Amino acid sequence: MASVFDGIDMSNAAAVLPRLETARDRLLAGEMTVEVHSGDEVVKFQTVDLAALERRIGELRDRLQPSQARGDFPLKLLVPRMRGGW
Numbered sequence: 001m002a003s004v005f006d007g008i009d010m011s012n013a014a015a016v017l018p019r020l021e022t023a024r025d026r027l028l029a030g031e032m033t034v035e036v037h038s039g040d041e042v043v044k045f046q047t048v049d050l051a052a053l054e055r056r057i058g059e060l061r062d063r064l065q066p067s068q069a070r071g072d073f074p075l076k077l078l079v080p081r082m083r084g085g086w
Contacts, residue, residue, distance in 0.1 A: 004049050005056060007041035013060040020060070024053045 010016055016038075023034045023045050036043045045053060 008038040013063040
């Protein structure tokens, strides 16, 4: 089964995320069809693709910013602060 994202290189999440967010925002603003360019490929999204766009945007955000729910906590939360010295 073909994916609506066929033709978009998802290997670089930082490059793809803003383009997909822009496409989602334009669809939410009322545009019926939005084109996303990836290299020499052009992928068209329609309002029926909004749910898939939201899921893929979430996946890309997770790749860029690890979820704290999975135990990927920032170092500053793991190291207790010493108050008052020894």
